[in-house]
Amino acid sequence: MSERRRRRFLRVAVHLAAAAGLVVLVISARAGRAAPAAPVAVAVVLLAASHLLLARELGRREHIERALHDANRELEAFAYSVSHDLRAPLRAIEGFSQALVEDAGPALSPEARRHLERICAATRRMGCLIDDLMLLSKVSEAEMTRQRIDLSDLALQILADLRRQAPDRRVEAIITPGLTAAGDPELVRLALQNLIENAWKFTARRRQPTIDVGRTRDEDGAVAFYVGDNGAGFDPAYADKLFGPFQRLHAASEFPGTGIGLATVQRIVHRHGGHVWAEGLPDQGACFYFTLE
Numbered sequence: 213m214s215e216r217r218r219r220r221f222l223r224v225a226v227h228l229a230a231a232a233g234l235v236v237l238v239i240s241a242r243a244g245r246a247a248p249a250a251p252v253a254v255a256v257v258l259l260a261a262s263h264l265l266l267a268r269e270l271g272r273r274e275h276i277e278r279a280l281h282d283a284n285r286e287l288e289a290f291a292y293s294v295s296h297d298l299r300a301p302l303r304a305i306e307g308f309s310q311a312l313v314e315d316a317g318p319a320l321s322p323e324a325r326r327h328l329e330r331i332c333a334a335t336r337r338m339g340c341l342i343d344d345l346m347l348l349s350k351v352s353e354a355e356m357t358r359q360r361i362d363l364s365d366l367a368l369q370i371l372a373d374l375r376r377q378a379p380d381r382r383v384e385a386i387i388t389p390g391l392t393a394a395g396d397p398e399l400v401r402l403a404l405q406n407l408i409e410n411a412w413k414f415t416a417r418r419r420q421p422t423i424d425v426g427r428t429r430d431e432d433g434a435v436a437f438y439v440g441d442n443g444a445g446f447d448p449a450y451a452d453k454l455f456g457p458f459q460r461l462h463a464a465s466e467f468p469g470t471g472i473g474l475a476t477v478q479r480i481v482h483r484h485g486g487h488v489w490a491e492g493l494p495d496q497g498a499c500f501y502f503t504l505e
């Protein structure tokens with residue numbers, strides 16, 4: 213028997229024996245008789261033992277949780293400082309490549325110029341990736357509060373901003389009124405913004421794009437919110453992968469982006485003690501669900 217199974221067996225046995233002792237006590241009390249001394253003594257000893265086991269178990273769990281939390285913080289700090297330190301050399305590469313294009317431009321062959329321009333474009337892209345990584349670290353570090361949030365109102369504001377930025381697009385938005393939840397207003401806004409921006413982006417090729425924001429229940433019956441759309445959709449085999457940093461299923465030439473939005477959403481949702489999942493089919497739209505507690 214493995215060590216874990218042995219411990220579990222021992223715990224269950226102690227609890228059962230303690231429960232049996234208690235039953236003897238209760239039956240004796242009901243019958244108005246003094247309980248036999250032996251079962252009472254056994255029950256008391258076993259109760260104490262089970263209490264001790266439980267306390268040890270809780271202590272161990274707390275210890276593991278603390279260690280995990282510390283390791284996570286260290287990793288976050290490491291990612292942040294590496295990202296930060298990468299910026300300076302990157303700026304130098306970009307600056308000197310740009311200077312070379314400007315100073316030696318006329319003397320360079322067209323091919324050499326194209327190479328240099330590619331270096332500049334790649335360093336700019338790397339700069340964006342670094343910025344996004346740092347943003348992701350900040351989301352994990354940010355102080356959190358819990359307040360009542362009006363998600364319907366937030367969704368309306370986010371969509372109004374998107375309409376202002378792209379006045380030519382006609383997108384039908386169906387937002388269930390009165391969606392409220394408890395959470396950190398800044399973080400929840402950021403999560404919702406990422407989901408609605410995705411829905412907006414991935415419906416760009418639809419003739420009649422639609423975005424839905426509403427409420428449902430997860431498989432345990434807890435309140436879940438969703439952002440759905442009738443856009444490009446995705447292969448459901450990759451539904452879980454989408455939440456990893458820099459995971460993208462669509463070419464940047466078709467739908468631009470770095471692939472950090474859903475990783476941010478997942479971190480925010482996890483920080484609230486919730487979970488997030490996605491459903492979609494190629495060319496038949498997508499729906500992203502999240503709970504907040």
Ligand SMILES: Nc1ncnc2c1ncn2[C@@H]1O[C@H](COP(=O)(O)OP(=O)(O)OP(=O)(O)O)[C@@H](O)[C@H]1O
Nearest residue numbers: 410411414445460461462469470471472473474498
């Ligand atoms: N509404 C959606 N419909 C179809 N695919 C989606 C949708 N939302 C996300 N995806 C898929 O998941 C990938 C990851 O999404 P995510 O938001 O992390 O990155 P992004 O939108 O590509 O870039 P970023 O958000 O960093 O600008 C997307 O590239 C896309 O392939």
Ligand SMILES: [Mg+2]
Nearest residue numbers: 410469473474
């Ligand atoms: Mg995105």
